[in-house]
Amino acid sequence: MKPIIEYQDYRIYMQDFYDERKRVSSFSWREFARAAGFSSPTYLKLVCEGKTRLSPAGTDKVGAAMHLVGFELEYFKAMVTYCHAQSDFEKKKAFELMLELAKNCKVKIVDGEAFKYYESWVHPVVRELAPVMPGATPGEIAKRCCHEVSAGDVRESLDFMVKAGLLKKKGVAYEQLDAHLKGTSDVMPVALRTMHREMADFAKEAIEQFPASERNFTGLTMGISAEDYEQILNELEVCRKKITQIALNSRGTERVYRLNLQLFPLTWGEVK
Numbered sequence: 001m002k003p004i005i006e007y008q009d010y011r012i013y014m015q016d017f018y019d020e021r022k023r024v025s026s027f028s029w030r031e032f033a034r035a036a037g038f039s040s041p042t043y044l045k046l047v048c049e050g051k052t053r054l055s056p057a058g059t060d061k062v063g064a065a066m067h068l069v070g071f072e073l074e075y076f077k078a079m080v081t082y083c084h085a086q087s088d089f090e091k092k093k094a095f096e097l098m099l100e101l102a103k104n105c106k107v108k109i110v111d112g113e114a115f116k117y118y119e120s121w122v123h124p125v126v127r128e129l130a131p132v133m134p135g136a137t138p139g140e141i142a143k144r145c146c147h148e149v150s151a152g153d154v155r156e157s158l159d160f161m162v163k164a165g166l167l168k169k170k171g172v173a174y175e176q177l178d179a180h181l182k183g184t185s186d187v188m189p190v191a192l193r194t195m196h197r198e199m200a201d202f203a204k205e206a207i208e209q210f211p212a213s214e215r216n217f218t219g220l221t222m223g224i225s226a227e228d229y230e231q232i233l234n235e236l237e238v239c240r241k242k243i244t245q246i247a248l249n250s251r252g253t254e255r256v257y258r259l260n261l262q263l264f265p266l267t268w269g270e271v272k
Contacts (some may be wrong), residue, residue, distance in 0.1 A: 004072050005102055008095075010079040017066050031132040036065035054080055067186070075101050088190050095190070113164045119191040121198045122149055126157045126257050127166055127176060132253045134173035146209070147202060199258055221266065229263075236261050 002021045005180050007013040021027035025119040030041035036058070038044065044062065046052045054062060059080045063073045076100060082094035095115065117123045123146075138158065139151035158272070168175045206215050224232070240261060 004068070008079065008082065010054070010083055010096070011048045011050060013076070013079065014044065014062065014066070018044075018048070032065065036061045055082060056080075068101055071101060071104070091190050092194065115191045116160065117164065117166070119194045120157075121147070121195060121202070122153055122157050123161060123166075127161055128253060128256045130158060130167060130174040133177045140191055163249050196260075199260055202258065203260055224258060232263060236263065 001016050004013060007016075007115045018027065018029070018032055021032075028041075029045045033039075033041050033044050036044065038061070043052070047054055056077075059077050063076050066076075066077075068076050078094055078097045078101065082091060082098065085091035085094055099115070125145060126141060129144055130136070133141055133144070137151070138154035142149050142151050158167065162169055162174075165177055168177050203217075207217065240259075243259060
């Protein structure tokens with residue numbers, strides 16, 4: 001069975017625990033439930049199938065039944081909180097606890113680096129600025145940012161991206177490496193939504209902060225079908241890829257820009 005740190009869904013961990021015990025013995029759901037102090041012989045099976053959930057008290061009992069102690073028990077409890085979280089804030093807080101527990105035990109959690117990179121606007125901006133400012137101090141890089149960020153935050157961002165393989169330090173300069181952080185778990189949309197919210201707020205501020213010659217805002221309100229929507233998404237993706245290629249072929253970086261491609265409904269679908 002994989003180490004608990006490789007799991008982010010407590011139901012999958014419980015199912016794997018059961019399957020492993022079943023593989024080497026006559027272990028049953030009834031026995032699992034009895035060990036955890038539940039009267040229903042199928043309760044934990046229903047939990048693993050997503051048909052019910054563990055309460056905080058039930059979490060402790062199941063953890064004990066699986067012989068989890070110390071770090072592993074705390075990680076299991078954090079997974080339960082993460083899976084049951086109702087808001088992005090709660091989900092993010094629970095996942096950050098999982099990251100902290102992993103860090104304290106000197107292990108690396110799946111998607112941890114990608115989560116950290118995408119949860120803040122600072123990392124992608126610093127990643128673009130640092131290579132074109134050789135010898136610059138974190139404070140000097142911070143001053144180039146339109147939005148407030150401390151020298152300490154920039155220093156922390158630089159250290160993180162070097163460790164994550166996104167930047168390479170060569171003497172007093174930084175080189176941007178062709179590395180991609182791709183998250184695979186359902187926590188990644190939480191981090192991405194955090195960044196989208198930040199960037200949406202920056203976009204609103206930019207209307208007043210910059211003259212029209214330094215920004216571009218256009219909009220179109222339209223009535224379309226579901227088929228039209230899919231076609232528009234395809235066109236936006238083609239457009240995004242073309243713009244990405246222009247940026248990759250750029251002869252130099254004078255400023256760091258953010259492009260938001262936004263398409264969202266203003267009405268509900270037809271009531272049937």
